[in-house]
Amino acid sequence: MSPTPASDGPLLEFWFEFASTYSYLAAMRVEDAAEREGVALRFRPFLLGPLFREFGWNDSPFNVYPVKGRYMWRDMERRCARYGLPFARPEIFPQNGLAAARLACAAEAEPWLPAFVRAVYRANFAEGRDISVESTLEAALASAGADAGWLARSSDDAAKRRLRESTDEAARRGLFGAPSFLVGDELFWGDDRLEDALAFATRSRG
Amino acid sequence: MSPTPASDGPLLEFWFEFASTYSYLAAMRVEDAAEREGVALRFRPFLLGPLFREFGWNDSPFNVYPVKGRYMWRDMERRCARYGLPFARPEIFPQNGLAAARLACAAEAEPWLPAFVRAVYRANFAEGRDISVESTLEAALASAGADAGWLARSSDDAAKRRLRESTDEAARRGLFGAPSFLVGDELFWGDDRLEDALAFATRSRG
Numbered sequence: 001m002s003p004t005p006a007s008d009g010p011l012l013e014f015w016f017e018f019a020s021t022y023s024y025l026a027a028m029r030v031e032d033a034a035e036r037e038g039v040a041l042r043f044r045p046f047l048l049g050p051l052f053r054e055f056g057w058n059d060s061p062f063n064v065y066p067v068k069g070r071y072m073w074r075d076m077e078r079r080c081a082r083y084g085l086p087f088a089r090p091e092i093f094p095q096n097g098l099a100a101a102r103l104a105c106a107a108e109a110e111p112w113l114p115a116f117v118r119a120v121y122r123a124n125f126a127e128g129r130d131i132s133v134e135s136t137l138e139a140a141l142a143s144a145g146a147d148a149g150w151l152a153r154s155s156d157d158a159a160k161r162r163l164r165e166s167t168d169e170a171a172r173r174g175l176f177g178a179p180s181f182l183v184g185d186e187l188f189w190g191d192d193r194l195e196d197a198l199a200f201a202t203r204s205r206g
Numbered sequence: 207m208s209p210t211p212a213s214d215g216p217l218l219e220f221w222f223e224f225a226s227t228y229s230y231l232a233a234m235r236v237e238d239a240a241e242r243e244g245v246a247l248r249f250r251p252f253l254l255g256p257l258f259r260e261f262g263w264n265d266s267p268f269n270v271y272p273v274k275g276r277y278m279w280r281d282m283e284r285r286c287a288r289y290g291l292p293f294a295r296p297e298i299f300p301q302n303g304l305a306a307a308r309l310a311c312a313a314e315a316e317p318w319l320p321a322f323v324r325a326v327y328r329a330n331f332a333e334g335r336d337i338s339v340e341s342t343l344e345a346a347l348a349s350a351g352a353d354a355g356w357l358a359r360s361s362d363d364a365a366k367r368r369l370r371e372s373t374d375e376a377a378r379r380g381l382f383g384a385p386s387f388l389v390g391d392e393l394f395w396g397d398d399r400l401e402d403a404l405a406f407a408t409r410s411r412g
Binding site for chain 2: 055065067068070071074075078082174176187188189192193196
């Protein structure tokens with residue numbers, strides 16, 4: 001994974017929220033998919049909460065609208081089976097992904113970031129673990145081959161500021177859910193638009 | 207198109223609302239797709255309004271949440287281009303599809319129903335026509351090879367009752383948007399789940 005685009009190549013921005021179910025699907029496959037298409041990839045952690053509050057939601061829309069939630073959990077089972085991903089519905093939803101998101105902001109330029117992100121998603125949606133606690137993040141860092149010292153970085157002012165700025169940027173650029181993909185100003189929403197986003201990036205290579 | 211399943215075959219129910227943008231995408235391709243997979247198909251017109259009101263929405267969610275609306279119109283352009291479908295953003299959204307839906311309920315067993323449905327969707331999303339007026343519905347009937355006399359059936363008590371019952375049934379069976387597909391009790395939401403619904407139907411053939 002290259003966190004910055006080749007100077008002449010298209011860039012796919014992958015915007016994700018650690019509490020988001022469909023972001024799990026995309027996080028587990030986006031690196032391989034971008035590499036296959038020769039598209040540079042940038043991981044963009046952000047928070048959905050502030051965006052949802054603008055809609056008047058103080059919770060996940062899947063909890064605000066239970067009929068949508070029931071469907072989503074079944075759809076996740078099916079999609080995970082289709083992708084060959086493990087899945088176990090977490091007892092708590094949505095989980096608090098704040099510390100994980102700050103850590104991902106701190107590590108935005110690190111080569112192990114995608115592996116860390118996948119480890120956090122597995123902890124949330126396959127392993128029934130609480131992603132807000134230090135031991136889970138430590139294990140995710142370890143599985144990504146990163147130094148445990150990174151954990152402290154999640155509470156740095158710089159990481160906190162970076163996450164706030166990214167969340168503001170998400171709202172400014174028209175995001176309203178996760179996962180989202182941006183190729184320049186072109187927005188694609190949902191795991192099931194990953195292929196479209198990559199095709200758009202490939203065409204924009206010209 | 208067979209409106210009823212072969213006795214030993216799976217049935218795909220296609221639930222649609224004439225005002226719904228993504229239902230247009232599905233309506234234009236569902237008949238060919240089901241035929242290709244050997245899956246019997248039933249067209250199920252219903253109204254989204256009563257379901258949305260349960261969510262506290264008195265308008266399309268794409269109007270209630272403008273940031274979602276902006277995205278949807280761009281996504282529709284892209285999706286129509288991908289499918290080779292004509293598209294022109296209607297001046298009025300959502301349109302009033304009540305009469306068209308009642309007519310479709312009256313004609314549920316008619317072989318020309320799918321062609322009529324497609325003609326109404328083209329009028330709405332490609333031709334900039336008002337689908338609530340008689341002349342549009344007359345033209346749609348004519349293009350489907352149906353007798354103009356069917357127009358009067360849209361105001362029959364039987365058609366009105368059938369549409370109310372279908373809308374109640376949609377809510378009871380867990381629908382919350384359109385298009386939706388049902389294979390037995392298995393629900394799939396969105397044009398981009400048509401292929402999954404057909405695959406599920408094919409597997410359930412055993």
